[in-house]
Amino acid sequence: xxxxxxxxxxxxxxARALEEDDRVIVLGEDIAVNGGVFRATDGLLERFGxxxxxxxxxxxxxxxxxxxxxxxxxxxxxxxxxxxxFIYSTIDQIVNHASRLRxxxxxxxxxxxxxxxxxxxxxxxxxxxSDSTEAMFxxxxxxxxxxxxxxxxxxGLLLAAIRDPDPVIFLExxxxxxxxxxxxxxxxxxxxxxxxxxPREGSDITLVTWGAMIKETLAAAEALGAExxxxxxxxxxxxxxxxxxxxxxxxxxxGRCVIIHEAAYTAGFGAEIAARLAEKGLLSLLAPVxxxxxxxxxxxxxxxxxxxxxSEARILAAARRALAFA
Amino acid sequence: MNGRICKAARALAGMTQADLAKxxxxxxxxxxxxxxxxxxxxxxxxAAIRRALESAGVVFIIGAGETPGVRWRGPGGGEVKPxxxxxxxxxxxxxxxxxxxxxxxxxxxxxxxxxxxxxxEFARDPAALIPxxxxxxxxxxxxxxxxxxxxxxxxxxxxxxLGQEAVGVGLAxxxxxxxxxxxxxxxxxxxxxxxxxxxxxFIYWGGDERGGDFSGxxxxxxxxxxxxxxxxxxxxxxxxxKLRREPRAAVCVIGDGATSKxxxxxxxxxxxxxxxxxxxxxxxxxxxxxxxRTAQTAAQTLAQKAIAAGIDGAQVDGDxxxxxxxxxxxxxxxxxxxxxxxxxxxxxxxxxxxxxxDDASRYRDAETVSAHWRTDPIARLRAFxxxxxxWSKDDEEHLIGEIDARIDAAVQAYEATPAQPxxxxxxxxxxxxPKALAEQRATASRESGGKGGEDA
Numbered sequence: 001x002x003x004x005x006x007x008x009x010x011x012x013x014x015a016r017a018l019e020e021d022d023r024v025i026v027l028g029e030d031i032a033v034n035g036g037v038f039r040a041t042d043g044l045l046e047r048f049g050x051x052x053x054x055x056x057x058x059x060x061x062x063x064x065x066x067x068x069x070x071x072x073x074x075x076x077x078x079x080x081x082x083x084x085x086f087i088y089s090t091i092d093q094i095v096n097h098a099s100r101l102r103x104x105x106x107x108x109x110x111x112x113x114x115x116x117x118x119x120x121x122x123x124x125x126x127x128x129x130s131d132s133t134e135a136m137f138x139x140x141x142x143x144x145x146x147x148x149x150x151x152x153x154x155x156g157l158l159l160a161a162i163r164d165p166d167p168v169i170f171l172e173x174x175x176x177x178x179x180x181x182x183x184x185x186x187x188x189x190x191x192x193x194x195x196x197x198x199p200r201e202g203s204d205i206t207l208v209t210w211g212a213m214i215k216e217t218l219a220a221a222e223a224l225g226a227e228x229x230x231x232x233x234x235x236x237x238x239x240x241x242x243x244x245x246x247x248x249x250x251x252x253x254x255g256r257c258v259i260i261h262e263a264a265y266t267a268g269f270g271a272e273i274a275a276r277l278a279e280k281g282l283l284s285l286l287a288p289v290x291x292x293x294x295x296x297x298x299x300x301x302x303x304x305x306x307x308x309x310x311s312e313a314r315i316l317a318a319a320r321r322a323l324a325f326a
Numbered sequence: 327m328n329g330r331i332c333k334a335a336r337a338l339a340g341m342t343q344a345d346l347a348k349x350x351x352x353x354x355x356x357x358x359x360x361x362x363x364x365x366x367x368x369x370x371x372x373a374a375i376r377r378a379l380e381s382a383g384v385v386f387i388i389g390a391g392e393t394p395g396v397r398w399r400g401p402g403g404g405e406v407k408p409x410x411x412x413x414x415x416x417x418x419x420x421x422x423x424x425x426x427x428x429x430x431x432x433x434x435x436x437x438x439x440x441x442x443x444x445x446x447e448f449a450r451d452p453a454a455l456i457p458x459x460x461x462x463x464x465x466x467x468x469x470x471x472x473x474x475x476x477x478x479x480x481x482x483x484x485x486x487x488l489g490q491e492a493v494g495v496g497l498a499x500x501x502x503x504x505x506x507x508x509x510x511x512x513x514x515x516x517x518x519x520x521x522x523x524x525x526x527x528f529i530y531w532g533g534d535e536r537g538g539d540f541s542g543x544x545x546x547x548x549x550x551x552x553x554x555x556x557x558x559x560x561x562x563x564x565x566x567x568k569l570r571r572e573p574r575a576a577v578c579v580i581g582d583g584a585t586s587k588x589x590x591x592x593x594x595x596x597x598x599x600x601x602x603x604x605x606x607x608x609x610x611x612x613x614x615x616x617x618x619r620t621a622q623t624a625a626q627t628l629a630q631k632a633i634a635a636g637i638d639g640a641q642v643d644g645d646x647x648x649x650x651x652x653x654x655x656x657x658x659x660x661x662x663x664x665x666x667x668x669x670x671x672x673x674x675x676x677x678x679x680x681x682x683x684d685d686a687s688r689y690r691d692a693e694t695v696s697a698h699w700r701t702d703p704i705a706r707l708r709a710f711x712x713x714x715x716x717w718s719k720d721d722e723e724h725l726i727g728e729i730d731a732r733i734d735a736a737v738q739a740y741e742a743t744p745a746q747p748x749x750x751x752x753x754x755x756x757x758x759x760p761k762a763l764a765e766q767r768a769t770a771s772r773e774s775g776g777k778g779g780e781d782a
Contacts, residue, residue: 025569033370050369051569057599062558062592069562069576072547073506075569077562089588096552097559104548106539107754142755165757194760241760 004184007177009151010040010116012186013158014078018048020188024162025070027054028063028080028116037082038118038177064090064115068097071113071167078162084119084171085128091136098167099142114161118174120212120262121309124302131299132211132263137169138239138272144168144193145240149214151182153237156191163190173212193238196246202232205319206250208273209260210236213310217260220315229323239269247273248281255286256322262309265293287325290318327376327386327394329361335396336361339382349378380601385664388571399665427633429626431673432653433643437701439709446652452716458499458647459711460725462491462704465515467729468524469678471737472514472531476682480741482533485512489645489677492703493609494579495519496650496672500658501577506563507546508556508578510609516579520546524736532740535754553614554584557593557606564602564667575603575661577654583614585628591635594669598635603661605654606632606669610644611676616689632669644672645703675701748774 004012017024026044028036032055035042045053056063060081067077081087094115101111121130137145146161146168148154154172161168199214200221209217214235221231232250236242251257257277259270274289292310300308327335336346343361347354352371359365360375367375376386385397434449436442449455469488475481487494494515501507507520514527521542530537530549538548545563550556560578567574584590585608597604608628612619625631632639638657642649650672657668675698679686686695711717748770752759759767 033368045369050373055370057592057595059592059595061589062561062596065555065558065589065593066562066565066596069559069564070566071562072559073545073563073566075566092552092555092589093558096555102756103751103754104535104538105754106536108539108544109547110757194762241762244762 001183001185003181004151004155005178005181006148006151006154006172007038007040009155009182009184010158010172011042011044012184013155013162014041014044015047016186016188017076017078017159017162018044018052021076021162023074024076024078025052025054026078026080027056027067029056029058029082031055031080036080038174040116040172041080060086060089061093064093065097067113067115068093068101068111071098071111072101072109076112076114076162078114078116081115081117083125083129084117084131084133087115087117087133090115094137094143094167094169095140099140102166103142110165111167112165114158114168114170116158116170116172118177119171120173120175121299121305122175122212124305127301130305132261132294134169134171134211134239135263135267135269135272137171138269142166143240144238145171146193146238147171147173147210148237149173149176149209149211149235150180150199152184153191153197153235155184155186156189157193157237159188160190160193164193168193171211175212176215179215194241194243195238196243197235197237198232198246198250199235200231200233202230202254204230204254205256205258205322206232206234206247206254207258207260207315207319208234208236208247208270210239210269211262213260213262216310216312216315219312220319223312223316224319229319231319236269236273242272242276244273244276244280248277248284251277251281252284255284256319256325257285258290258292258315258318258322260292260310260315262294264296265291266296268293287322290322292318327372329363331386331394331396332357332375332379333361335379335384335386338396338398339379339384341379341382346375346378349382350374377601380664380666399663427630429629429639429641431641431643432649433646434648434652435646435706435710437645437706439706439713441710445648446655448651448655449648452711452714455648455707455711456716458495458651459704459707459717460729461495461499461515461519462647462707463725464518464729464732465491465495466704467726467733468514468518468527471733472528473678473682475528475737481528481531483681483683484531485681486678487512487514489698489702490609490611490674491515492647492650492707493607493644493672493674496644496647497577497579497607497654500651500654502574502658503543504572504574505658506560506574506576507543508560508563508576509547509549510553510556510579510581510584511549511551512581512609512611513549513579517546517549522546524733525739528736528740529743534743534746535750536743536746554580554587554589554593556580557584557590558596560604560606561593561597561600561602564597564604564661565600568600568602573662575605575658577605577607577658579607579609581614582608582610582612582619582622582628583617584608585631586622591631594632594635594637594667597667598637601664601666603664604667605657605661606667607650607654608669608671609674610671611674613676613680613686613690615680615684616686618690627671629669629671637667637669639669639671641671641673644674645701645706647703647707674703747771
């Protein structure tokens with residue numbers, strides 16, 4: 001089995017999708033000849049030609065809007081937005097059109113498109129390149145929001161997203177694009193878009209996260225393990241629709257929960273999970289739900305970004321508070 | 327495209343290898359190697375060669391079941407060549423002309439219904455114009471009924487197209503069933519011509535998504551409320567048509583206000599760069615709610631916005647249905663033949679308020695509005711048909727009776743349609759409802775007490 005990085009697995013999934021389905025179109029800025037600024041689309045132009053792998057002019061509104069039109073005609077556009085900071089102008093197209101075309105026409109027209117974007121900090125990138133604003137998308141009805149955290153999940157989830165008959169926002173954690181290598185079977189197997197993954201089983205505390213924070217979260221779980229605490233780690237993977245059942249089942253078992261995300265604190269997606277735990281899991285909770293998140297500040301420039309993003313130490317501190325609560 | 331096709335295309339365009347290389351921004355050797363079969367250029371270079379040849383007037387024949395080849399269309403896209411950017415080699419002096427353009431305006435009937443030039447082929451027999459006349463009258467009677475229903479609380483907010491009937495009817499009558507329309511919220515005339523039913527229009531404006539499930543034009547988009555948002559959709563649909571080598575086109579209607587929006591500029595730019603079969607029709611009714619056209623932009627015409635995107639732009643008298651139909655016909659012909667996009671600005675006037683929730687007397691005076699009744703598109707065509715002996719008072723009475731009966735029947739059907747049950751909110755949200763939403767759907771259903779929907 002070939003080893004792949006997360007970005008390599010994205011590339012494999014795109015190639016597989018282009019190979020298996022003529023309707024798949026890959027488009028975006030610098031994605032064809034240049035192979036994408038992160039090389040996620042490297043080599044696709046040569047294999048699939050310039051009618052299906054499209055370098056677009058610069059214009060995110062058009063990239064998203066054209067994808068809506070393509071999808072309504074039965075194509076399967078997979079559009080890349082270069083960085084999360086450039087995605088905001090597409091939100092109009094996602095909220096007003098992609099997400100509701102099926103509803104507005106009672107299923108006559110549909111929108112099977114995928115909007116991919118790298119997101120998150122830690123790359124020492126310029127301003128506007130490091131945002132984590134997944135919660136903005138998770139708030140929109142009618143779409144799916146998917147965040148892979150490993151090469152094999154990226155492969156299976158992206159294939160599922162492309163095959164899904166509805167719009168999917170696929171956010172790729174750029175910080176771990178190349179830090180993990182895994183064997184990825186390029187056999188075209190998709191993963192479900194409505195379940196959480198459980199990369200680590202445990203019984204004393206539940207750590208819930210997604211995207212690049214999986215790295216610090218797993219490290220914290222290891223550290224807790226060394227102290228004799230058995231931590232369970234849940235990778236939400238699909239923020240919308242949210243598989244609350246898996247999270248609730250875990251918290252019923254452990255009674256304690258820490259939610260970790262890089263995005264800002266207020267109205268971050270952790271708030272949604274915490275609210276649902278309060279609604280449906282209150283009697284299982286032995287301690288208040290803890291959230292370890294970015295601050296309610298503008299994403300700082302690179303010299304301070306490591307101070308912004310949750311560290312293993314902050315996760316551990318929160319976990320210890322939850323464990324100590326009686 | 328292979329090297330032989332390239333050579334043939336170049337011969338058609340009368341270009342040397344050096345000319346082509348220059349136009350495609352490549353080395354001459356790249357073209358030469360390609361043509362003698364020595365080396366295939368990189369895909370982006372190949373695309374540049376193709377674009378250069380297409381811009382010079384070559385059409386590549388690549389349809390399914392056809393022998394690959396080339397045809398000559400000529401530069402600028404055939405007859406619809408009202409605007410043309412010309413590039414002249416820079417010369418002496420300090421200010422050589424880098425580009426210049428003209429926007430042509432066309433009209434066939436003057437406001438009194440008299441032809442001002444020979445009519446186009448489709449309009450030679452006056453009887454052939456009667457369907458257009460009927461469609462415009464239907465639009466106006468429907469419009470009046472919709473406004474009346476809104477005033478009496480039987481319909482939601484409605485955007486009238488009073489005075490603009492020639493634009494919608496003209497453009498839609500030029501389309502083929504397999505083309506795709508992208509209407510604004512003020513294009514009931516175009517929608518009716520496309521086969522959207524009166525009942526569907528009432529159901530939609532009455533506040534029910536089922537009015538967007540057109541029984542006729544299944545691929546047409548529903549009206550677009552966020553201004554200009556549909557412009558990029560049309561480019562995406564046109565790309566799909568081009569990719570599949572289908573002789574179809576997208577027709578996107580937008581208003582004068584929409585031409586100020588980034589969505590429109592981005593869509594135009596992509597359409598030009600990709601040379602896709604899309605026709606943008608700007609329904610310039612002079613008003614974007616309260617903002618007059620003069621305050622909307624400093625541009626002399628809205629059609630010229632096409633020029634910056636490398637697209638042909640033309641202006642037509644939007645109150646002359648023959649002119650609208652003719653211009654869209656020509657643009658569609660060009661688009662289907664691989665000649666790329668066009669922009670047509672149809673000049674008309676919004677005789678109504680912006681919508682039923684608007685009071686236009688706050689920002690424009692009644693005299694100006696009544697002066698514009700002189701250019702009424704329906705009276706214009708009626709005068710022409712009358713002069714030609716093709717339309718009589720009896721015909722008119724008969725038509726009104728027939729149309730009003732249809733409208734009344736549609737209103738009855740609309741008013742007899744119960745609201746959807748509340749769980750319908752969930753039923754077309756996704757192809758299959760995610761299980762995470764099952765509980766919310768059950769709540770919505772339970773809270774209605776098991777009853778069907780009721781109107782608020």
